[in-house]
Every structure is written in structure tokens, then in C-alpha cells.
Amino acid sequence: MSSTLARSQFFFIKNNSILSITKSCSSSLCKASSRQVNKVSLETDSELCRQPAALLSSTNQSQLSAPLNSTTKRLFSTNSFNIGIRNNGLNNHTFQISKKKTSSSITEKFFNRGFSSLNSALTSSSTTTSAIYGSSTDSTSNPSISFDNSPSISKQESGKKRADKPLVNSSSSVGWWLLGTSGLVFGIVVLGGLTRLTESGLSITEWKPVTGTLPPLNEQQWIEEFEKYKLSPEFIQLNSHIDLDDFKFIFFMEWFHRLWGRAIGVIMIAPSVYFFAKRKTSRHINRRMVLLTALLGLQGVIGWWMVYSGLDQAQLDDRKSKPTVSQYRLTTHLGAAFLLYIGMFWTGLEILRENSWINNPKDAVKTFQKLQSPLLNPIRKISIGLVAFTFITAMTGGMVAGLDAGLIYNTFPKMGETWLPSSRELWDLQYTRKDDKSDWFFRNLFDNPTTVQLHHRVWATVTFFSVVGAHMYVNKYKAIIPKKAIRLMHGLMGIVTAQAALGITTLIYLVPISLGALHQAGAVALLTVCLAFAARLRKPRFPIILLINNLNRNLIKKNASKIKNL
Structure with missing residues (x-):
């Protein structure tokens, strides 16, 4: 077996509509199949992990015939699995890869999890669809890309097996639903402020x-409730x-x-x-949905736990509170409530953003190039810091x-006639609950209205x-920052000022109801x-990088094939 044939290659078998990759094959097998196959190489090298944007932007025809290297061997280090593209039973293609057992790696775990379904907007694009399937397809179909660990079987059986595989990207409808639900959480936060x-x-x-x-x-x-x-x-005393x-x-x-x-x-x-039953959510989104649902249920329990603290006279006496x-x-x-809002809003944005990349893989390449710049690392950390500070x-x-505490020291920027209240007022011993006064520091930090208002001001x-x-x-580094992020920063500056x-x-x-509610809404808006x-x-x-790379590579091959036919 020669060293040239030892390299893995893609083979497209026209009569069976099957693409297979083999790590090694005998020269006789290659000769017997040479009349029926067209070689298509796999473009993968070490830059895939280090510089995915550079890989995605590459359109060099010579790279389309690059052989597999050591990184590629690590990528396909599973026993045997199929990469299938499903289109409602039409134009089913399967890439079969046979490998000997190796140790697990991050890439192996990824391939075992499977690729995602392409959203409906992608299927409506005739150019992209033909690039993927190599033939005309129904625009109403719902293609998906998945990985199958089973050996090659019939089209009908393989389609059923791939239908059970997890997806990488979720449907856009899931993203819009999460954004809408986060809007309801926004509303209930404001309503809670009004209730207070x-x-x-x-x-x-x-x-x-x-x-x-x-x-x-x-x-x-009504009389019974009253x-x-x-x-x-509250009724007895107030x-x-x-x-x-x-x-x-x-x-x-x-x-x-x-x-x-x-x-x-x-x-x-x-x-x-419903979305889970219809397989419109990917595995990592399913995990988030479970956590968000659990947090939502816990929020109801926390709400009653909070209310009960104002109904129990024993707790009021212990706090020395009205x-x-x-x-x-x-x-x-x-x-x-804020954590629930963050989880819903962030996840919704992530889903819609990934689907927009899949709809426009060429534009996604340009975005990836900017996001891979090391100069973005500082502002990326700053964006997370802004979220933390706002929270x-x-x-x-x-x-x-x-x-x-908003009903005292109703002046700004000074607190009364001085910049800071006196130390005796900030650290008053009357807020302690222990006989030895050992909790004076903690109690003044969180029980003293003067100190708490100072915290909020700071x-x-x-x-x-x-x-x-x-x-x-x-503004200084706007040349390397995505334009949409720049516009958001301008909006952020306006909102924080307001x-x-x-x-x-x-x-x-003195905290009128209308201004107090607007101030709470402004916090959520900020x-x-x-x-x-940050998103x-x-x-x-x-x-997603691998998926976009695959889409762009297929577009390049399709265009090259058209030029060759001319």
C-alpha cells in the first residue's frame, strides 16, 4: 500500500449516491472504482482550530485538493460513523468513515453529537441548496446535517436513524419565542416594581x-378576603x-x-x-431550557418566601421592622428575575445569530474574521464587565x-450638606441583632438605609x-469592531445617561410611583x-464554524464545476 493511497480521500459513488472516506485502501480497490467515483478532498488542517476564519475565507482551488494531515486524522478518530444530509427522503448522501479505535478528544465528542439541521431560510436558497445536494430540491423541504455512528444501511433506515440524532443549531422560531418570553419577564419586573x-x-x-x-x-x-x-x-399597624x-x-x-x-x-x-418533540432545539439549548424552566418554578417559590417575611410577626420582631x-x-x-431574563434573552440572540450566519455563509466568513481578532479580547471582557456592573x-x-432608603438624603451629588454622612450614621450599632454587637459591620452594610443608599450611589x-x-x-478601535456592536455601544451610552x-x-x-417604575424599567433596558x-x-x-466552512466549500466546488462545464 503506497503512502499516497494511505491518505484519506472523499469518493462520490454516483449510482448509490454515497460519499465515503477511507483512511487506507488497496490499489486494486481504487482502480476498480476509478470509473465510478470523483475524488473530492477534505479541506482540514491545523488552522481549523487555531484560525477558523482564515480557513473559511480561503477560496484557493489548490486547497480543495489538499490531503489529510495529522489534525484531520485526529478529527476523524472514531470507529465508524456516517455523515448524512437528509432532505425528507430525497437526495440522501452518506459519508462513511472507518477508523480504528483511538482515545477520545474534543473533536470526537463533537462528531458523536452530530451536525445540525439547516433552517428553512437556507433551504429556500436555490444556490446553497444545490451546492449541498448537487441537484434541485424542493424549497419547502427541511434539510438537516447529522452524524450517524451506525454502518451503512438502506436509505429509508438511515433516514430514520439520522432523524433521532441531535442538532447543532436550533430553529429561528425558538429564538423568537425566547425573545418574546424574555419581554414578558421584562414586563413582570416593572409590574413588580409597581406592586412594591x-x-x-x-x-x-x-x-x-x-x-x-x-x-x-x-x-x-371579597369580604372573606378582606x-x-x-x-x-400590615393592616393592624399601617x-x-x-x-x-x-x-x-x-x-x-x-x-x-x-x-x-x-x-x-x-x-x-x-x-x-412542543419544540423538543418536533426536534427544533439542539442539545445544548435543551439543557438551557431545563435550567430556565427550573429557575422559573423556583422564582414562584421565592416570591411566596418573600411575601411571607412580611406576614409573619415573629420575623418582623426579629428584624425590628415595620x-x-x-x-x-x-x-x-x-x-x-434578572437571571431568568438574562438566560432567555441571551439564548434567543444566540439562536437567531447562528441562523443568520447559516442563511448567509459568505457574510458569516467576514464576521468570523473580525471576531477572531485578538484586539477584540479586551473589549469582549469589558462587555461582560458591563453586564456584571449593571446587574x-x-x-x-x-x-x-x-x-x-430612597426616602432619605434626597439630594445629589451630596448626601445632605456633605459628600458623605458621618461615620456614626453609617455604622450605627442600633442595627445589630446580637447581644455582643459582633455583627455591627454586616448589619450596617445591608440593614442600614443610609449605608445601603451610599452603596447604590457608588x-x-x-x-x-x-x-x-x-x-x-x-470609538478608538472601531475599525476592528463589528458595526452592529458599535451602534449598540452608542445606544448603550444614551441609555445609561438617561x-x-x-x-x-x-x-x-422622593420616589414617586411613575418615576420609580420608569427607573426600574431603565435598569432592565440598560x-x-x-x-x-456582549453577544x-x-x-x-x-x-457552527465547521458547518459554515462546509457550506462555503460546497459553494466553491459548485461554482468551480459550472466553470469547468463551460
């Missing part, structure tokens, strides 16, 4: 996840003057907040089951809301100037743009 500002959160004294969906339907039921509320510490009509208002605010949460649960769970929810539990509830600032805002200032610095950096002005105005005017900016700078996943 109107002091309606303790109006419903029971937690009934199912039967509590309906409000009182007649006067007798009597339950009269037994709560709201003993309200009548049934006043109670109906605060009840509806809390009831609608809970109803919105239930609606998000239904909109989250039902479509996710009837209100614990600021720790309120911030936990807010933080869980922390919002959490300190939750502590301010829980302690009503973090808001840090976030504002961090965005300003990032904006200057982006949010800072809104926060100062809210403080000066987080949204930070996430979008635009994220490098593509390795499976």
Missing part, C-alpha cells in the same frame, strides 16, 4: 398556585384606615402580578415541550427599595463611568443593551 411602590404586595395572605388564579367573583368572597387581610400585621374599595385596588395589583407569573410559566413550558418584606428576600426575588447596581437598587457611578470608558475604547438622570430625579422627588453588545462580540461555537 403601591404597597400592594402583602394584600394576598395565602399562596394558592392553582386555585388562586381566579380573583373573588362576588361580594361575599377579613383575612385584617388579620395581617392600613387599619382602608375600606373594601381600597383593599380591592391593592389586591388586584398583587393578583395581576401573580397571574402574569403564571402566564409566563405556561408560555415557557408548553412551547418548550410590616414589610425582607430586603434580602426582595433582592433575591429580583435577582432571580450588581440593580441588586443594590433592590436593597434600597426593600429598606425604603455602584451606579461606577457603572456609568464604565460605560463612558467602554464607549471611548470602542438612566442616571432618571435615578437622580427619582431621588430628588441590561438588555449590555447583553446585546455581538462573542466568538462562534466550533460546530
Whole structure:
């Protein structure tokens, strides 16, 4: 067996519509097949891992006939598997690779997981579709690329087996659904702020996840709910003057907040089951969906845990607090909502971005080239830092809301007549709970309204100037940064300026309901743009790089074939 024949080659067998790659073959087998096969080489080298963008942008015809090297051998280090392209039973092609056992590697795990389905927009492109299948196909079909670990079998059986393989990219409809659901989370965060500002959160004294969906339907039921509320510490100490009509208002605010949460649960769970059953989600997206669904269910439990802290008199006595929810539990509830929003929004953006690359593989190559630049690493880290700063600032805002700390020191930039309150006020021993006063530092950090407001001011200032610095950096290196990321940074600069002005105005005017709700909405809007900016700078996943490389290579071969026929 000669060294030339020892290299792996692609063979296209026309009569069986099968492409096979073999690591080694005898010279007699090659001679017997020479009349029926057309050699197509596999373009893979060490640059695939180190410089995927350079590989994708290569259009040199000589590279199309490059032999396999050591990196390629590592890529195909599985026992035997088939790479199939399925198109509703039409034009089925299978690439068979036979290899001896080797140790597992990252690439082997990837090939075992399988390639993804190309989305419907890709199938509608006649040029790309013909480049993949080598013949005309139905534009309404749904092609997918998968890897099969089984040996070659009949077309019908292989199609069924490949239908069970996991996908790499999810459907665009999944991405839009996640973005829409994240919009509902955005809304419930603002509604939760309104519920807090109107002091309606303790109006419903029971937690009934199912039967509590309906409000009182007649006067007798309203009276019964009002009597339950009269037994709560909030009514006894603060709201003993309200009548049934006043109670109906605060009840509806809390009831609608809970109803919105239930609606998000239904909109989250039902479509996710459908998408999973229809194989519209990839494996890594399925894992995220499980985590997001679990977090959504946990959020409901956290919500009642928070409300109960304001209904239990023993907890109020321990905190030496008026009837209100614990600021720790309120911030936990807010933080869980923010994490849920981040997960949904980020995943939705990722899915839509990957599908846009698949729709336009040539444009994706240019994007990959920019994203691989090492000069983007600093701004990529800065973008993650902006997300973290925005999140922390919002959490300190939750502590301010829980302690009503926005009702003191209603001046800016000074706190009163000085830049900082006195140390005695910042570290007051009255907030300690232990007899030996050993918890004075921790309690003042999180229980003292003066100190908590100072924290929020500091973090808001840090976030504002961090965005300003990032904006200057982006303008300096705008030649290497994607244009959409630059536009997002300009928008981020505008939103953080508006949010800072809104926060100062809210403080000066003693937190009116309208300004307080807008300020909370501004925090989520700022987080949204930070996430979008960070997503635009994220490098593509390795499976997507391979998929785009495959699409572009097929386009090159198709065009070369047309030129040759001319």
C-alpha cells in the first residue's frame, strides 16, 4: 500500500449516491472504482482550530485538493460513523468513515453529537441548496446535517436513524419565542416594581398556585378576603384606615402580578415541550431550557418566601421592622428575575445569530474574521464587565427599595450638606441583632438605609463611568469592531445617561410611583443593551464554524464545476 493511497480521500459513488472516506485502501480497490467515483478532498488542517476564519475565507482551488494531515486524522478518530444530509427522503448522501479505535478528544465528542439541521431560510436558497445536494430540491423541504455512528444501511433506515440524532443549531422560531418570553419577564419586573411602590404586595395572605388564579367573583368572597387581610400585621399597624374599595385596588395589583407569573410559566413550558418533540432545539439549548424552566418554578417559590417575611410577626420582631418584606428576600426575588431574563434573552440572540450566519455563509466568513481578532479580547471582557456592573447596581437598587432608603438624603451629588454622612450614621450599632454587637459591620452594610443608599450611589457611578470608558475604547478601535456592536455601544451610552438622570430625579422627588417604575424599567433596558453588545462580540461555537466552512466549500466546488462545464 503506497503512502499516497494511505491518505484519506472523499469518493462520490454516483449510482448509490454515497460519499465515503477511507483512511487506507488497496490499489486494486481504487482502480476498480476509478470509473465510478470523483475524488473530492477534505479541506482540514491545523488552522481549523487555531484560525477558523482564515480557513473559511480561503477560496484557493489548490486547497480543495489538499490531503489529510495529522489534525484531520485526529478529527476523524472514531470507529465508524456516517455523515448524512437528509432532505425528507430525497437526495440522501452518506459519508462513511472507518477508523480504528483511538482515545477520545474534543473533536470526537463533537462528531458523536452530530451536525445540525439547516433552517428553512437556507433551504429556500436555490444556490446553497444545490451546492449541498448537487441537484434541485424542493424549497419547502427541511434539510438537516447529522452524524450517524451506525454502518451503512438502506436509505429509508438511515433516514430514520439520522432523524433521532441531535442538532447543532436550533430553529429561528425558538429564538423568537425566547425573545418574546424574555419581554414578558421584562414586563413582570416593572409590574413588580409597581406592586412594591403601591404597597400592594402583602394584600394576598395565602399562596394558592392553582386555585388562586381566579380573583373573588362576588361580594361575599371579597369580604372573606378582606377579613383575612385584617388579620395581617400590615393592616393592624399601617392600613387599619382602608375600606373594601381600597383593599380591592391593592389586591388586584398583587393578583395581576401573580397571574402574569403564571402566564409566563405556561408560555415557557408548553412551547418548550412542543419544540423538543418536533426536534427544533439542539442539545445544548435543551439543557438551557431545563435550567430556565427550573429557575422559573423556583422564582414562584421565592416570591411566596418573600411575601411571607412580611406576614409573619415573629420575623418582623426579629428584624425590628415595620410590616414589610425582607430586603434580602426582595433582592433575591429580583435577582432571580434578572437571571431568568438574562438566560432567555441571551439564548434567543444566540439562536437567531447562528441562523443568520447559516442563511448567509459568505457574510458569516467576514464576521468570523473580525471576531477572531485578538484586539477584540479586551473589549469582549469589558462587555461582560458591563453586564456584571449593571446587574450588581440593580441588586443594590433592590436593597434600597426593600429598606425604603430612597426616602432619605434626597439630594445629589451630596448626601445632605456633605459628600458623605458621618461615620456614626453609617455604622450605627442600633442595627445589630446580637447581644455582643459582633455583627455591627454586616448589619450596617445591608440593614442600614443610609449605608445601603451610599452603596447604590457608588455602584451606579461606577457603572456609568464604565460605560463612558467602554464607549471611548470602542470609538478608538472601531475599525476592528463589528458595526452592529458599535451602534449598540452608542445606544448603550444614551441609555445609561438617561438612566442616571432618571435615578437622580427619582431621588430628588422622593420616589414617586411613575418615576420609580420608569427607573426600574431603565435598569432592565440598560441590561438588555449590555447583553446585546456582549453577544455581538462573542466568538462562534466550533460546530457552527465547521458547518459554515462546509457550506462555503460546497459553494466553491459548485461554482468551480459550472466553470469547468463551460
